[in-house]
Amino acid sequence: MKRHSTAIWNGTGKEGSGNLSTQSTVLNKTQYSWKSRFEDGIGTNPEELLAAAHAGCYTMKLSFLVTGAGHTPEHLETRCDISLENGTITKSELHVKGKVAGMSAEDFKKLAEQANVECLVGKNFVCEKVVVSVDFM
Secondary structure, three states: OOOOEEEEEEOOOOOOEEEEEEOOOOOOOEEEEHHHHHOOOOOEOHHHHHHHHHHHHHHHHHHHHHHHOOOOOOEEEEEEEEEEEOOEEEEEEEEEEEEOOOOOHHHHHHHHHHHHHHOOOHHHOOOOEEEEEEEEO
16 A cells, blocks of 8 residues: 655745645645744644654554453544654654443453554654643543
């Protein structure tokens, strides 16, 4: 399997701007710039997209693990915060909430930690640490 995205940039790094498009067209010439990356400008940025990829991959892996344990997840929600400091991604922090009928909070936490270890996107971060906090509903 291969997936692709395309980035187009015009102008200098700080004054220029660009757009991102994905094979699926979910992003279709989506704006990004210095301001959307390092300030509060309109558009997306690479760190936000990394956070979405990590949250999405992790949550899907957790769903597979919960299902494999004989339960059906009613609701799984993961927020991912990517920390960028001095030009380096230093942390990817996952905050997961789950509602699974018939599963204990302790068992859910174990599966949440296992999903962190097995997440394909998370395994590729070379940052200081990946942190998971769990809220069982």
